[in-house]
Amino acid sequence: xxxxxxxxxxxxxxxxxxxxxxxxxxxxxxxxxxxxxxxxxxxxxxxxxxxxxxxxxxxxxxxxxxxxxxxxxxxxxxxxxxxxxxxxxxxxxxxxxxxxx
Numbered sequence: 001x002x003x004x005x006x007x008x009x010x011x012x013x014x015x016x017x018x019x020x021x022x023x024x025x026x027x028x029x030x031x032x033x034x035x036x037x038x039x040x041x042x043x044x045x046x047x048x049x050x051x052x053x054x055x056x057x058x059x060x061x062x063x064x065x066x067x068x069x070x071x072x073x074x075x076x077x078x079x080x081x082x083x084x085x086x087x088x089x090x091x092x093x094x095x096x097x098x099x100x101x
Contacts, residue, residue, distance in 0.1 A: 012053060013094025015086060016062040017042060025067045030080040063093045 017025060022039035026032045036042040053060045070089050071081060079085045 011094055011098040012058050012060040013063040013090055013097070014046070014050060014053070014060045015065045015090040015093075016046070017065050017067070019043075021065075021067040024071075025081075028067070028071050028081050030082040034083065061094070061097065063090055063097060065090070065093070 017039065019039040022042070026035060026037075029035060036045065050060055050062075070086070073089055074081045074085050077085075079088075
């Protein structure tokens, strides 16, 4: 869920999933058993994570995740949609956002 972009002034990106795409994420994730059963459950753990990050002096940014785009990204890279792929996708999106793309 949390990924740090590799830039001189590292930016901490947190993948932020859309409620209407949660079922799609579960349907396509190779590790769906490791994900929360609902978006509401995920959100209940994601919000405190942001609070913990802020408490240590970081300023995390929410990275909007389009699950359809992430599925296509995984397919193009020949990767299963799992925790490692989600992490890499979020890191890439964080770097793009940090660079103003």
